[in-house]
Structures are given as structure tokens and as C-alpha cells.
Amino acid sequence: MSDATSGSTAASSARGTDRGAGWARTEPSGAAGAASQAPPRAAAGETLLEIRGLEKHFPLTQGVVFRRTVGHVRAVDGVDLTMRRGETVGLVGESGCGKSTVSKLLVALEKPTAGEILYKGRDVARMNRRALKAYRREVQIIFQDPYASLNPRMTVGDIVSEGWAVHTDVAPKKGRLQRTQELLDRVGLNPDYVNRYPHQFSGGQRQRIGIARALALRPEVIVCDEPVSALDVSVQAQVVNLLEDLQDEFGLSYLFIAHDLSVVRHISDRVAVMYLGRVVEEGTDEQVYGSPSHPYTQALLSSVPLHEPHLRGQKDRILLEGDVPSPADPPSGCRFRTRCWKAQDICAQEPPALVDRGQGHPSACHFAEARTVVPTE
Ligand SMILES: Nc1ncnc2c1ncn2[C@@H]1O[C@H](COP(=O)(O)OP(=O)(O)OP(=O)(O)O)[C@@H](O)[C@H]1O
Numbered sequence: 001m002s003d004a005t006s007g008s009t010a011a012s013s014a015r016g017t018d019r020g021a022g023w024a025r026t027e028p029s030g031a032a033g034a035a036s037q038a039p040p041r042a043a044a045g046e047t048l049l050e051i052r053g054l055e056k057h058f059p060l061t062q063g064v065v066f067r068r069t070v071g072h073v074r075a076v077d078g079v080d081l082t083m084r085r086g087e088t089v090g091l092v093g094e095s096g097c098g099k100s101t102v103s104k105l106l107v108a109l110e111k112p113t114a115g116e117i118l119y120k121g122r123d124v125a126r127m128n129r130r131a132l133k134a135y136r137r138e139v140q141i142i143f144q145d146p147y148a149s150l151n152p153r154m155t156v157g158d159i160v161s162e163g164w165a166v167h168t169d170v171a172p173k174k175g176r177l178q179r180t181q182e183l184l185d186r187v188g189l190n191p192d193y194v195n196r197y198p199h200q201f202s203g204g205q206r207q208r209i210g211i212a213r214a215l216a217l218r219p220e221v222i223v224c225d226e227p228v229s230a231l232d233v234s235v236q237a238q239v240v241n242l243l244e245d246l247q248d249e250f251g252l253s254y255l256f257i258a259h260d261l262s263v264v265r266h267i268s269d270r271v272a273v274m275y276l277g278r279v280v281e282e283g284t285d286e287q288v289y290g291s292p293s294h295p296y297t298q299a300l301l302s303s304v305p306l307h308e309p310h311l312r313g314q315k316d317r318i319l320l321e322g323d324v325p326s327p328a329d330p331p332s333g334c335r336f337r338t339r340c341w342k343a344q345d346i347c348a349q350e351p352p353a354l355v356d357r358g359q360g361h362p363s364a365c366h367f368a369e370a371r372t373v374v375p376t377e
């Protein structure tokens with residue numbers, strides 16, 4: 001279909017104080033009630049989410065009548081991560097390393113096998129029903145596949161407002177249609193398309209619907225699980241820009257998952273690199289891109305295409321050999337050792353801790369050393 005993007009929104013968004021902003025901050029009549037009921041925002045920079053030793057092991061079963069467990073897929077196997085208010089943490093890694101499982105654990109779609117998720121200092125696993133309900137509202141998710149993540153039988157308006165059936169206090173019944181239209185407008189869609197169905201929209205527009213659905217619940221945190229991977233490059237930039245605008249406007253915090261390091265770099269304050277269920281390196285955008293110290297990060301960076309022609313010849317080329325081992329049977333010691341050109345005996349015996357070994361940021365490598373892979377101007 002033709003572009004359903006609202007022309008008014010681009011202009012209003014550029015002003016920074018459009019109808020959407022009004023919707024969020026100074027609401028008339030019914031909406032004002034919801035604004036006053038909204039929980040107080042945490043102060044900027046304060047730790048919002050803390051993940052400690054998070055694990056998720058899926059049982060591997062055999063047999064049709066008598067199902068027995070023959071092993072476990074260690075999808076997430078000891079992840080530590082911190083997210084502060086207002087920041088974007090990028091999570092990158094190859095397919096199958098456990099990124100989506102982390103995101104599902106975060107939004108309580110899966111239960112951890114071990115470890116803790118602390119939200120504003122409270123353990124999510126120990127929250128009572130009321131606190132868990134509030135948590136589910138405050139921590140929203142945007143999925144990778146804009147085609148599978150929207151119910152094709154529901155109108156866009158019903159999709160965006162669905163969460164209000166559970167979280168009734170967020171939007172009083174009166175005025176919900178207007179609010180839904182304001183949300184559509186804010187994410188760059190024509191508010192008049194509220195009665196259309198997902199199949200009438202393009203991939204980028206559907207992802208905007210997903211963003212409006214998340215935004216409708218006034219979240220603090222949005223877990224963005226590869227939100228632009230399925231989109232054309234030009235549309236990717238538009239969606240990333242929209243997410244950045246919304247972050248500034250509503251003080252949102254993002255966990256931004258991607259396998260493309262260049263996308264993560266654009267949007268993230270801090271970056272965590274995952275390999276086979278674990279974080280292997282973590283640091284600011286500058287640290288991880290400018291002086292990566294884990295061999296896997298260096299290899300990942302080396303595979304990112306450079307857009308600046310004059311820098312292309314200066315890139316360090318690292319070709320990784322072998323496949324990612326099965327998370328059902330990960331290598332002993334360092335999980336990266338089967339593909340690492342620096343591996344030594346100790347790597348098979350001792351799992352390297354994620355600590356700072358003098359590079360100024362943590363890296364899970366016994367022989368961590370900074371190496372400039374991609375020239376920074
Ligand atoms: N429900 C499940 N049951 C069994 N194994 C699972 C389940 N969900 C995920 N896995 C396995 O856990 C591992 C991690 O999967 P996950 O989807 O988290 O990876 P990912 O990093 O998001 O990959 P991608 O980049 O392809 O989306 C994979 O080996 C996957 O097959």
C-alpha cells in the first residue's frame with residue numbers, strides 16, 4: 001500500500017513538542033487522571049535494571065509417549081548486565097547466542113533457571129502479583145518480526161490499545177480512541193488508519209505499530225529485540241531515529257538487541273557482546289569499538305562493512321573459522337576457544353571471568369588486550 005506515514009508527524013516531531021508530547025505530559029480531562037496516577041520516574045542515571053548471573057536452560061527431550069530429558073540447551077548461561085535510566089544498552093552477538101532469550105526473561109515471558117533480575121532494586125522473581133503487573137507494564141518489548149508480532153485479525157487501534165484492558169488505570173475508557181490516534185500520530189502513522197489491519201501496512205509501518213503498542217503502556221524500559229533487522233536499510237534509519245526521539249521525549253531506557261554492530265553503535269551508550277549464552281565484553285560505545293579486547297569482539301568488528309571509502313583499506317581483517325558450538329554442549333573453559341587464534345591450555349580449563357584486565361572495561365578473556373580493528377577518525 002502507499003505510505004501511511006503521517007505528514008504532520010514529521011514536522012511536529014521535529015518541533016519536539018507535538019501532540020504526542022502533549023499526550024504524555026499535559027493531558028486534559030480523563031487523560032490527566034492517568035498522568036497523575038503514573039508512578040514517579042526514577043532519577044536520570046539511576047540503575048533501573050540489574051541482571052545478575054542470569055541463566056535459562058531449556059530441556060532437551062526424547063520419546064513420544066514417555067518423554068525424558070536427555071540434556072539442556074544452555075541458551076543463557078550466566079549473564080550480568082546493568083541498565084541505567086535513560087540509557088541505551090546494545091546487546092550484540094551471532095544468531096543463537098541467546099539474545100532473544102535474555103529479552104524474554106526480561107519481560108517475564110520466560111522464567112529464569114537461575115540468577116536474578118532486579119528492577120529498581122527489587123527481585124522480579126519475588127514480586128507479588130501487584131508488583132509483577134506493574135513491572136510487566138513498565139518493561140515493554142518490540143519484536144523482530146513486524147509480520148508475526150501483530151495479530152492479523154485485529155485492527156491497528158485494537159492492537160495499540162490492547163494492553164489497556166489489563167492495565168485499566170493507564171487510560172480511562174473515555175477518550176481511548178483519541179489516545180490511540182495520538183499514539184499513531186506520534187509514531188508517524190496516519191491517525192485515520194486506526195481501523196485498518198496489519199496486512200495493509202509495510203514492514204516499517206508495522207514496526208511503528210509495535211512501537212505505539214509498547215508506548216501505550218507508558219513504559220520505563222523498552223526491550224527492542226532486533227527491531228530493524230527485517231527492514232530495508234533506509235527504513236531502518238527512520239525507525240532508529242524514531243526510537244531516539246521517543247527516548248528523549250519520554251526518558252525511556254532501551255535494551256537494543258542486534259547482530260549488526262553498526263546499528264548498535266549508532267544508538268547505544270554502552271554495548272555488551274554475547275557469545276554462546278554469555279557476555280564476553282562490555283563497555284562504552286567508544287571502548288568496545290575503539291579498543292576491543294576480546295578476540296570475539298575483534299572478529300565481529302572486523303566483519304562490519306565500512307562506509308567511508310578512505311578507511312576501507314585500513315581495517316584489520318580477522319576471519320573466524322569453524323561454527324558456533326552447540327549451546328547444548330558448550331566447550332569447557334572459555335566458550336570461544338574452539339574458534340580463537342590465541343587459545344592456550346588454560347583456556348580449556350578455566351572459564352575467564354568478565355573483569356577489567358587493564359583495558360578500562362571488562363572482557364572475559366585470559367589474554368585480553370586492546371586491538372584497533374576499525375580505524376576511528
Ligand atoms: N523454547 C526453546 N526451547 C529450546 N531451545 C530454545 C528455545 N528458545 C531458544 N532456544 C535455543 O536457545 C538458543 C538461543 O536462542 P535465542 O533465540 O535466544 O538466540 P538469538 O541470539 O536471539 O538468535 P537470533 O539472532 O537468531 O534471533 C538457540 O540455540 C535456540 O535454539
Ligand code: SF4
Pocket residue numbers: 294295296334335336337338340341342343344347352364365366367368
Ligand atoms: S580466554 Fe583464551 S580462548 Fe578465550 S578468548 Fe581469550 S585467548 Fe581466546
Ligand SMILES: [Mg+2]
Pocket residue numbers: 099100101226
Ligand atoms: Mg533472536
